[in-house]
Amino acid sequence: MATTNEEIKVLLKKTPLASAHKKLGAQMVNFGGWYMPVFYTNLMEEHQATREKAGLFDICHMGEIKIKGKKSQELVQQLITRNIDGMPVGKIYLSVICNEKGGIIDDLTTYKIAEDEYMLVTNASTKDKDLQQVLKVKKQLGLTDSEVKVVDISDKIAKFDLQGPNSQLILKKICSADLNSLKFYTFVKGKILDVEAIISRSGYTGELGYEIYFNSKEAVRIWNKLLSVGKNLGLRPIGLGARDTLRLECGMNLYGHEISEEFHPLQSRYGWVVSFDKEFVGKKALEKIKAEGWEKQLVGFEMVDRGIARNCYQIFKNNQRIGWVSSGTYSPTFKKGIGMAYIDKKYDKPGTKLKIKIRDNLVEAKIIKLPFYKRS
């Protein structure tokens, strides 16, 4: 082990819940410069609890950028790849922002808060460069501060994910918003206890679930309250370890693994968030890539032979190296090795057999259509 808990915690950024996690007995790690829980008691149990009952995740490390003003739509439209024409207030879009070459600066969600206001929810490690990109695009469009304001509100906003089949029952106990009629990828404003919050039906687990945003000063109080009202419904705090296995079973991308500025959205299964019927940063490059094709394609795989393929393991076909594992793990739901990989596009058909080098052995795997897991 390179660094102990004691050594790293002074250097790392902390969420308002760092002490609460320690009290719950969490194993803390450095996650992209943040002091975060990887598990509380047991990753497998936490994974299963989220699939079967409910899980609560501290996601305060993620970034929130507020874009407000009469020209905010123009700025967001140029920034993200997805067309926001006709996007109603209360809707959320998953999208990416690209550089001029079509490389992915980040994948993020865009909340339309009001006709003249949006909130971008970014990955933790990419927030600063996302903010730079927003400001750069604003400048390129010649927009003034009176036309659109860009504010990093990450430190003021707490974010929790409450996920799992019992999440709605639990949230209802302390939330006044009408959760029954809240559709997938939409949000409402409401109160959690007496605290103003944004409640969206969304998440990173493939389960029924909510992402909630509110004043970070209230984070500890709401965390403890949720855990206590949810106890009888099986709610547990969930670390980043299970967050990773849950998202991977759903074939969801993770920045730094499936996506980065080295990859474009068309090869990373994000083609559906790219709208070529409007202007945006990176469009020209992506049109060229679309016309000419690309070499490496993101696919899902499962192990045929025994073994767990992990990040960066090399992939072979007919003794040729054709790619690498971008994320690999043991699936607690399916009880076998699964993962995502970049491989030569000509081999990307589901059912194709591959060999993955695990230590000294070439172990058989096959391509599987994503997602591995779909909620029944």
Next chain:
Amino acid sequence: MAKTNPKGLKYTKEHEWAKVEGQVVTMGITDHAQELLTSLVFVELPKVGKKTEQTKTLAVVESVKSVSDVYAPVSGEVIEVNTILTKKPEIINEDAFGAGWIVKIKMINFKELDKLMDADSYTKFCQKEKH
């Protein structure tokens, strides 16, 4: 809390245990080790007949998040492997010092045993590592 380290076993700094019966050494990982690793989901065993060397990699255990080498406590030859672990690696979590044994080695150099710790020294060693 980890189970008490049984007297009569020998221990390595890498958290393996070794039970010596004549020339045959049965080995596994300690309860303290399985607790640190959490739920094991995969075990890679050596082939019977493999030559082992003290402190060199003998097997691999994996949890959802981690891959860890298991080292040979003594030099010799693998004479038996606990094949049930390939189907049920969780046996190591449940009974690290018993049913969760990993490999039996036919030892070639008894002097190597002097490099291993007894139960009391190993318990102290674990406590020291924690602080």
